[in-house]
Amino acid sequence: MRKRREGAPFVDRRGFLAGGLACATPGVALARTSATDALDRFVTGEMAQAGIPGLALGLARNGAVRLARGYGFADLERRRRATVDTLFHIASVTKVVTATAVMRLAEAGRLDLDGPVAPHLDFPLANPAHPDRPITFRQLLSHTSSLSDARYYEIDFRVLGADAPKPLGEMLRGYLTPGGAHYSPKRCFSAAAPGEAWDYCNVGYGLLGYLAGRIGGEDMRERTQREIFDRLGAGGVAWRLADAPERLRATPYDLVDGKRVATAPVGLPDWPAGNLRASIAGFTRFVAACANDGATADGVRILGAETMAEMRRPAKPPSLPTWLSGQALGWMESPLAGRPLLNHWGGDPGVFTAAYVDPASRLGVAIFTNLSAVDPARAAIKAIAARLLELPPPPS
Incomplete structure (x- = not known):
């Protein structure tokens, strides 16, 4: 599973090698020197x-x-x-690509980084311990939204060998809304109020991609492909x-x-x-x-x-x-x-x-x-x- 501590000294599970590496494949920019x-x-x-x-x-x-x-x-x-x-x-x-897509929408005036995300959603969103504290785009981008991956790591949403059939919106509604299939007020949200504590959150970035699609009027994958990667010539x-x-x-x-x-x-x-x-x-x-x-x-x-x-x-x-x-x-x-x-x-x-x-x-x-x-x-x-x-x- 994606680790929450990607920059920390972490070990996945087991360990070592079996040798026999090939030589380098020549690159695209520099000749051999x-x-x-x-x-x-x-x-x-x-x-x-x-x-x-x-x-x-x-x-x-x-x-x-x-x-x-x-x-x-x-x-x-x-x-x-x-x-x-x-x-x-x-x-x-x-996540840096998703963040860039959100920043492009902010730059275009389509969203306010410090504004609440809830008005842009088709389901309610609030930390049940702090229902009057709005969750903002900046908080989601900086892992300070109070959304928690605690329940996420218990479930393991991955699909082996294929794309996940569950739509992103369905997954988010099931995780973030009361009565949802995976909702837990104490495991899907942290005890801290929005903006008050750092807590690395995959679900928060899933939510950012969903918001980018709703605000941009197009699936974020299609928009980033066209407006970022195709423009860069990044095949x-x-x-x-x-x-x-x-x-x-x-x-x-x-x-x-x-x-x-x-x-x-x-x-x-x-x-x-x-x-x-x-x-x-x-x-x-x-x-x-x-x-x-x-x-x-x-x-x-x-x-x-x-x-x-x-x-x-x-x-x-x-x-x-x-x-x-x-x-x-x-x-x-x-x-x-x-x-x-x-x-x-x-x-x-x-x-x-x-x-x-x-x-x-x-x-x-x-x-x-x-x-x-x-x-x-x-x-x-x-x-x-x-x-x-x-x-x-x-x-x-």
């Missing part, structure tokens, strides 16, 4: 230590993709290599498993008794929180714009500079865990090599991903893998991200 050869050796070494079957990475600078590379295997059994076009399930990194993005060709998908691998075991891909009814699949070639274009004040080097703008700055501005809400140094709108902030950086991590069975943006240097990084989140994989991703961002290596 001594620097890229050194990077390839570094990345494959980190993968070998962590037992990561396949990995793809992208680096953007000043709004342009500077490097995109694939390493290892998208599918071990078929010996199918990971490439820049391999579709990885990016899990909760999806290789699929919101639905059915739209991700099997020949391009990275097979997810879990660790069972120390061995890598292929596991079924998952479909999620709360797709705005973590269902996106993307290639590194395409997604790095999105990261490039996020790190470059909302625009790519060739002038494609996904958000205005002021809106992007607001989205990336970290705050320190009450109850923020110690492994975070800040929470922005969608993006989180945590230390990398001793320096606070905006990022988001994602994890599901057989999936571990990360994206970093550094507005000061206009650098952005995305790293996708097809192994469950275990400590060695987490250490490898952090080390690779630090290398790409030209930061000192983390202490051994």
Whole structure:
């Protein structure tokens, strides 16, 4: 299940490796040089230590993709290599895309970030312990809405091997409204009032995607595809498993008794929180714009500079865990090599991903893998991200 502590030192379940990594697949931006050869050796070494079957990475600078590379295997059994076009399930990194879609609506004057969300819904929404305290868009974006995933993790809404048939709205009504199939006043909402405590919430991001669809008059998946990814020229993005060709998908691998075991891909009814699949070639274009004040080097703008700055501005809400140094709108902030950086991590069975943006240097990084989140994989991703961002290596 998607972990609530994506930036924290977490272990999924089990542990280790079986070796035999392929050499890197040449990327889209840089020819082979001594620097890229050194990077390839570094990345494959980190993968070998962590037992990561396949990995793809992208680096953007000043709004342009500077490097995109694939390493290892998208599918071990078929010996199918990971490439820049391999579709990885990016899990909760999806949330920064959902947040961007909401910020686009705010920028267009379609919603007020500090306004209540309830008037935009077709079902009632209120924390039963604080019925007079409205839940706002900003609170949902910053995980301070008082919605809770406690009940969510008890149910496990995932569907193995297929897209979830339950519509997003039906899932939300069943979870958030009295009398709903999964409603619990003390498990679906926290004791804190809206705005008073940080509590990472997948359901909150599912709700944001549903709101974006109602306010925008169109399913958020279609709108983001057309207005963000198509405009960026970011091919290789699929919101639905059915739209991700099997020949391009990275097979997810879990660790069972120390061995890598292929596991079924998952479909999620709360797709705005973590269902996106993307290639590194395409997604790095999105990261490039996020790190470059909302625009790519060739002038494609996904958000205005002021809106992007607001989205990336970290705050320190009450109850923020110690492994975070800040929470922005969608993006989180945590230390990398001793320096606070905006990022988001994602994890599901057989999936571990990360994206970093550094507005000061206009650098952005995305790293996708097809192994469950275990400590060695987490250490490898952090080390690779630090290398790409030209930061000192983390202490051994």
